Amino acid sequence: MTSSLEPHRFHRHAVTPDEARRRILSYIRPLETETVALNDSWGRRSAEPVAASHPFPPYRRSAMDGYAVRAEDLPADVTHEPVTLEVLESLPAGSVPSFTVGPGQASRIMTGAMLPDGADTVVMLEMTEPEATDGRTYVRIAKSIPKGRNVAEIGDELQTGEILLRPGRLIGAGEIALLAAFGNAYTAVVRRPRIAVLSTGSELLAVDEPLVPGKIRNSNAAMIAALLREAGAEPTVLGHVPDDADQTERMIRQGLAEYDLVTTTGGVSVGDGDILVDILSRWNGTTLFNKVAMRPGSPTTAAELDGKLLLALSGNPGACFVGFHLFAAPAIRAMLRAGQPERGLFQARLAEPFLKLNAYPRYIRARTEFRDGTIWIRPTGIDQSSLMTTIVEADCLMVIPPLKQGLQVGELVSAIPLGEGHLG
Amino acid sequence: MTSSLEPHRFHRHAVTPDEARRRILSYIRPLETETVALNDSWGRRSAEPVAASHPFPPYRRSAMDGYAVRAEDLPADVTHEPVTLEVLESLPAGSVPSFTVGPGQASRIMTGAMLPDGADTVVMLEMTEPEATDGRTYVRIAKSIPKGRNVAEIGDELQTGEILLRPGRLIGAGEIALLAAFGNAYTAVVRRPRIAVLSTGSELLAVDEPLVPGKIRNSNAAMIAALLREAGAEPTVLGHVPDDADQTERMIRQGLAEYDLVTTTGGVSVGDGDILVDILSRWNGTTLFNKVAMRPGSPTTAAELDGKLLLALSGNPGACFVGFHLFAAPAIRAMLRAGQPERGLFQARLAEPFLKLNAYPRYIRARTEFRDGTIWIRPTGIDQSSLMTTIVEADCLMVIPPLKQGLQVGELVSAIPLGEGHLG
Numbered sequence: 001m002t003s004s005l006e007p008h009r010f011h012r013h014a015v016t017p018d019e020a021r022r023r024i025l026s027y028i029r030p031l032e033t034e035t036v037a038l039n040d041s042w043g044r045r046s047a048e049p050v051a052a053s054h055p056f057p058p059y060r061r062s063a064m065d066g067y068a069v070r071a072e073d074l075p076a077d078v079t080h081e082p083v084t085l086e087v088l089e090s091l092p093a094g095s096v097p098s099f100t101v102g103p104g105q106a107s108r109i110m111t112g113a114m115l116p117d118g119a120d121t122v123v124m125l126e127m128t129e130p131e132a133t134d135g136r137t138y139v140r141i142a143k144s145i146p147k148g149r150n151v152a153e154i155g156d157e158l159q160t161g162e163i164l165l166r167p168g169r170l171i172g173a174g175e176i177a178l179l180a181a182f183g184n185a186y187t188a189v190v191r192r193p194r195i196a197v198l199s200t201g202s203e204l205l206a207v208d209e210p211l212v213p214g215k216i217r218n219s220n221a222a223m224i225a226a227l228l229r230e231a232g233a234e235p236t237v238l239g240h241v242p243d244d245a246d247q248t249e250r251m252i253r254q255g256l257a258e259y260d261l262v263t264t265t266g267g268v269s270v271g272d273g274d275i276l277v278d279i280l281s282r283w284n285g286t287t288l289f290n291k292v293a294m295r296p297g298s299p300t301t302a303a304e305l306d307g308k309l310l311l312a313l314s315g316n317p318g319a320c321f322v323g324f325h326l327f328a329a330p331a332i333r334a335m336l337r338a339g340q341p342e343r344g345l346f347q348a349r350l351a352e353p354f355l356k357l358n359a360y361p362r363y364i365r366a367r368t369e370f371r372d373g374t375i376w377i378r379p380t381g382i383d384q385s386s387l388m389t390t391i392v393e394a395d396c397l398m399v400i401p402p403l404k405q406g407l408q409v410g411e412l413v414s415a416i417p418l419g420e421g422h423l424g
Numbered sequence: 425m426t427s428s429l430e431p432h433r434f435h436r437h438a439v440t441p442d443e444a445r446r447r448i449l450s451y452i453r454p455l456e457t458e459t460v461a462l463n464d465s466w467g468r469r470s471a472e473p474v475a476a477s478h479p480f481p482p483y484r485r486s487a488m489d490g491y492a493v494r495a496e497d498l499p500a501d502v503t504h505e506p507v508t509l510e511v512l513e514s515l516p517a518g519s520v521p522s523f524t525v526g527p528g529q530a531s532r533i534m535t536g537a538m539l540p541d542g543a544d545t546v547v548m549l550e551m552t553e554p555e556a557t558d559g560r561t562y563v564r565i566a567k568s569i570p571k572g573r574n575v576a577e578i579g580d581e582l583q584t585g586e587i588l589l590r591p592g593r594l595i596g597a598g599e600i601a602l603l604a605a606f607g608n609a610y611t612a613v614v615r616r617p618r619i620a621v622l623s624t625g626s627e628l629l630a631v632d633e634p635l636v637p638g639k640i641r642n643s644n645a646a647m648i649a650a651l652l653r654e655a656g657a658e659p660t661v662l663g664h665v666p667d668d669a670d671q672t673e674r675m676i677r678q679g680l681a682e683y684d685l686v687t688t689t690g691g692v693s694v695g696d697g698d699i700l701v702d703i704l705s706r707w708n709g710t711t712l713f714n715k716v717a718m719r720p721g722s723p724t725t726a727a728e729l730d731g732k733l734l735l736a737l738s739g740n741p742g743a744c745f746v747g748f749h750l751f752a753a754p755a756i757r758a759m760l761r762a763g764q765p766e767r768g769l770f771q772a773r774l775a776e777p778f779l780k781l782n783a784y785p786r787y788i789r790a791r792t793e794f795r796d797g798t799i800w801i802r803p804t805g806i807d808q809s810s811l812m813t814t815i816v817e818a819d820c821l822m823v824i825p826p827l828k829q830g831l832q833v834g835e836l837v838s839a840i841p842l843g844e845g846h847l848g
Contacts (some may be wrong), residue, residue, distance in 0.1 A: 038631060039661070042650045058635055065695030092667065092697045094626035096638045110695040112627045112739070114638040125694055157813060172843075173654060174815035177647035177741055181640065181812060185632035202518035203536045207462060208609040211482055214520045214538040216605065223601035226466045230597060237463070243516060270549055271489030271534040273516045315536070317601055346794035370770035373799050373836050388605060389581060391598035412797050419596075 012291035012299075017326055017361065020302065023288040024311070024327055025341055027304050028334040031191045031260065038179055041171045041187035045232065045336040048188040050165040055155030056181060060115035062091075064150040067106040067128055067139050068119035071147035082142035084131065091116065106139055115151055122150035168337040170232075193233040193335045195328075196255035197224045199240035200248050200267040200275065201315055206240070219388065220265040220320050224313075227324050228263075230419050231332045243273035252279065256308040260335065263328060266315025268299040276301055276312045295362045297323040317388045322363045325397060325418055345399065345414040348377035354398075354413070355406035365394035366415060377415055394418060436715035438722065441750055441785065447712040448735070448751055449765055451728050452758040455615045455684065462603055465595045465611035469656065469760040472612040474589040479579030480605060484539035486515075488574040491530040491552055491563050492543035495571035506566035508555065515540065530563055539575055546574035592761040594656075617657040617759045619752075620679035621648045623664035624672050624691040624699065625739055630664070643812065644689040644744050648737075651748050652687075654843050655756045667697035676703065680732040684759065687752060690739025692723040700725055700736045719786045721747040741812045746787045749821060749842055769823065769838040772801035778822075778837070779830035789818035790839060801839055818842060 015023070033047035062068060067085070075083055085106040088099040097116035101107055106123075107116045115122070123141050131138040158164070164178045165171070171179075171187065179187060204218040205211070218240045228235035238255060241248050248267065255262035267276040268290070280287050285305035292300050296319035301312040309331065313323040334341040348368055356362075369376045377398055381390035396415040400407070407413065439447070457471035486492060491509070499507055509530040512523040521540035525531055530547075531540045539546070547565050555562040582588070588602045589595070595603075595611065603611060628642040629635070642664045652659035662679060665672050672691065679686035691700040692714070704711050709729035716724050720743035725736040733755065737747040758765040772792055780786075793800045801822055805814035820839040824831070831837065 038646055039649055042653055054635060056640075058640065059637060065693060065698075090696065092626055093695075094628070094639055094666070108696075110697050111693060112625065112640070172816075173647050173650035173745075174812070174818065176650045177643040177745075177812050177815060180631045180643035180646040181741075183631060183633075183635065183641055201536065202516055204518070207604045207607060209607075211478060211607065213483060215518055216480075216482065216536070217607055219601040219604035222462055222604040223597050225463055226597035226600045229466055242518070269489060269535060271517075272514065272532075273534050274489075317605075321597075321601075347797050348794075349797045370772075370799055373771050373773045375794055375797050375799055388598070388601050391601060392596075394598065 013289075014291040014293040014298065015289045017292055017294050020289050020292045020300070021327060021330055021342065024302055024309065024331050025334055027288070027307065027309050028331050028341075029307075030337045031193060031335045033188050034191050035186050035188055038176060038185055038187055041179070041189055042173070042176060043232065044171050044187070044189035044192075045338060046165045046167055046169045046171055046175075046187065047190045047337065048167055049163055050179060050182075050184060050187075052158045052160055052162045052164055053182050055160050056158040057152050057154060057156060060154055061152045062109045062111055062113050062115055062122045062150060063152050064122050064124050065110050066122045066124045066150065067141070068101060068109040068115050068122050069106045069141070070101060070103065070119060071121040071145070073104060074121070074123070074141060075144045077144050080144070082140050084138050084140050087130070087137040087139050088116070108139070120151065121145060121147050124150065166339070168339050170338075190336045193260045193332055194236065195228050195233045195332075196236050196238050196259040196262045197221050197228070198238045198248075198251055198255060198262065198264045199315075200243060200264055201240065202242040202273060204240040219317060220313075220315065223317065223321065223391075224263055224265065224324060227321075227328070228332070231329050232336055233332050243267060243275050245275040245278040248275050249279045252310055253305070256305050256310060259308075261308065261328075261331065262310045263324075264310065264312045265320050268301045268312045268314060270299070293360050294326075295358055295360050297326070297363070298360070300327065302327065318365065318390060321365070321391050322397060325416065326363065343416050345416055346375070347412045348375040348398075348415050350407055350409055350411050350413055351376040351378040353406055353408050354379070354400060357403045357406070358400070359402050361402060362400040363416075364398040364400060365390045366398035367393050367395050368415070377413060437713075438715040438717040439713045441716055441718050444713050444716045444724070444726065445751060445754055445766065448726055448733065448755050449758055451712070451731065451733050452755050452765075453731075454761045455617060455759045457612050458615050459610050459612055462600060462609055462611055465603070465613050466597070466600060467656065468595050468611070468613035468616075469762060470589045470591055470593045470595055470599075470611065471614045471761065472591055473587055474603060474606075474608060476582045476584055476586045476588055477606050479584050480582040481576050481578060481580060484578055485576045486533045486535055486537050486539055486546045486574060487576050488546050488548050489534050490546045490548045490574065491565070492525060492533040492539050492546050493530045493565070494525060494527065494543060495545040495569070497528060498545070498547070498565060499568045501568050504568070506564050508562050508564050511554070511561040511563050512540070532563070544575065545569060545571050548574065590763070592763045594762075614760045617684045617756055618660065619652050619657045619756075620660050620662050620683040620686045621645050621652070622662045622672075622675055622679060622686065622688045623739075624667060624688055625664065626666040626697060628664040643741060644737075644739065647741065647745065647815075648687055648689065648748060651745075651752070652756070655753050656760055657756050667691060667699050669699040669702040672699050673703045676734055677729070680729050680734060683732075685732065685755065686734045687748075688734065688736045689744050692725045692736045692738060694723070717784050718750075719782060719784050721750070721787075722784070724751065726751065742789065742814060745789070745815050746821060749840065750787065767840050769840055770799070771836045772799040772822075772839055774831055774833055774835050774837055775800040775802040777830055777832050778803070778824060781827045781830070782824070783826050785826060786824040787840075788822040788824060789814045790822035791817050791819050792839070801837060
């Protein structure tokens with residue numbers, strides 16, 4: 001083998017995907033806290049625990065429109081005569097009772113209103129009949145209901161000090177409702193990671209450039225930017241550079257100085273234009289790995305400089321997509337203080353045979369289908385790392401271990417859910 | 425029964441949830457198209473079909489770093505001698521070949537580069553050995569590979585005119601990559617529905633107000649605003665109004681004039697402060713329904729005025745949440761031209777018994793868990809419509825039909841996925 005083959009390009013030490021991720025995560029620091037208005041906290045991750053500042057409900061509340069009564073005044077059961085109670089006042093929601101309900105008395109009360117002292121039960125409006133006699137108001141109740149019915153006691157839902165929100169939690173509509181109920185007009189959230197996106201490759205055109213022979217448009221930068229937004233990061237697209245090591249290195253170093261993390265696409269393989277290899281051969285930081293025992297995306301590379309990470313993904317759109325989910329997404333979740341940086345695997349049943357054998361674990365873009373309580377899974381298309389069309393339909397990555405024989409329909413396989421959605 | 429009972433509050437005609445949704449959708453018109461920069465189309469719905477403007481790959485591409493050769497020049501099999509081919513040129517990605525590969529010739533070629541005429545196959549770099557003799561460059565190849573290997577033909581992935589994106593499609597990272605690859609720097613998307621959020625209730629405080637007896641903070645407006653964003657709409661929170669029919673009606677009418685749809689919370693039940701009932705009793709538009717045969721959220725109400733919809737949800741946070749997903753979310757998807765306004769149901773197995781009987785269909789906030797290829801489901805907490813804490817963990821609504829006996833662990837139940845995520 002001659003020197004022109006550049007043995008360092010070929011003789012790389014492959015690490016497992018788990019080890020690669022472990023090395024990446026060892027360089028990730030959780031990001032700082034910032035405070036935003038409650039409505040702007042949607043889709044952010046919480047930075048601090050938030051506890052209930054008071055019990056909820058904060059007062060004894062009626063859960064129905066009806067009459068607040070003392071249960072002992074009601075008919076004992078259906079065989080007894082209806083009772084007639086004197087109505088003291090009417091309590092709309094938001095009001096404060098003026099009277100204590102004594103024996104033979106009731107107060108008309110609306111849903112959400114504060115229960116008057118003395119009362120312990122609310123009889124639904126539909127079960128009552130108002131009566132007016134001598135300028136006084138009465139209510140006739142024929143039915144018996146158990147003591148405490150239709151009353152929410154103080155703290156029935158939450159007690160003071162109970163945790164509403166744990167750090168690292170993704171804030172959705174439910175979290176916002178809880179925070180609002182306890183008066184949190186502002187939320188402490190984790191700053192979004194600012195991540196630079198740089199595409200390398202002399203074959204690349206900008207999206208708005210006309211096609212010319214031998215060139216294709218840069219689709220990876222736009223894809224990675226979208227994946228970053230999906231993951232809760234703030235992408236900055238630095239554009240694309242030709243396969244020029246000096247220019248690319250300048251851009252990467254500038255990116256590392258200005259952003260929390262730099263992602264690149266392309267230039268990581270064994271070819272003449274794979275300039276990431278040259279850049280890292282003279283790198284004054286640490287190369288974490290430059291080969292991962294997996295398909296696609298085996299040349300995926302990561303390096304560190306002054307505590308900042310460069311994640312160099314494959315230029316192949318499919319391999320780039322897989323590399324993002326396996327390595328960038330957990331790094332972002334760790335920066336955002338998510339409890340668990342890695343998505344848990346789930347198991348699904350193969351909806352079609354998988355017959356392609358391989359000595360390496362494969363991460364196949366796949367789609368789940370729920371049928372009769374079973375999760376079925378199938379690849380979204382021909383398994384070639386270049387095929388962008390397989391990305392569109394994918395909702396998970398099917399994890400196929402090294403296989404000596406094919407897998408049949410109905411066999412269980414593991415999969416990694418994609419995105420921050422509900423799967424898994 | 426006396427007049428004070430206001431029979432129209434009680435004697436409402438209940439429609440099924442499906443019929444309620446059908447009535448709502450009959451008033452929904454798809455929204456107009458707007459054009460945004462490609463990167464801003466993430467999370468939007470496409471408005472127009474987009475077709476491939478050229479084949480992809482647009483030229484014969486090498487899928488590997490190696491040598492472009494004529495397969496017939498390679499050794500026939502391993503028993504044959506290695507061949508030595510003359511190297512014509514080196515083709516980095518982005519270059520255009522200058523020479524046709526003839527018999528006994530090859531061109532060094534990098535991944536993504538255009539294949540030279542004459543060549544039909546690429547031999548991986550790792551399988552080759554370069555040689556230099558007399559100032560000329562040669563490559564020695566010992567292995568035999570099939571014709572066409574490592575070459576992506578024009579249109580292998582997509583042909584001109586193939587549909588990249590259908591109208592109504594939610595645009596994610598994969599769609600953006602495809603659009604970028606075909607030079608779509610701008611995307612035609614459906615305008616986001618502008619939706620007003622009004623909370624009614626004299627018991628309500630603003631989120632930043634201190635707690636006072638008999639009052640609670642308005643959590644519904646913030647929750648609905650977040651749900652609207654999740655659904656792809658643009659919420660405007662109008663705040664909250666006391667239980668005053670005139671004031672509320674003014675706000676609703678103003679909202680209907682300015683927004684695509686108005687949602688309210690509260691005021692729809694049978695109590696004294698349920699002012700939506702009064703407003704609609706003098707309404708000059710159509711009341712679509714004011715009772716739905718379901719729990720929770722049976723008083724959910726919808727009305728139309730000048731072609732605009734008012735969706736009046738329950739003030740109970742849990743019932744409000746359910747009503748949003750059953751009625752508001754499909755309306756928004758229809759405005760956004762989603763192919764199917766209603767989320768499809770999926771089936772899951774009960775992870776715990778469900779013993780609460782009811783004459784009406786119940787929509788229970790629930791969470792799925794994937795175990796060994798099976799989708800398990802369990803309610804997220806005590807089934808009371810008021811409990812906000814059950815919203816936080818929910819990823820679906822379990823649909824329980826009217827039951828005469830309880831359901832046991834392992835029985836299949838239907839569920840509606842929540843959000844625009846992957847479930848279902």
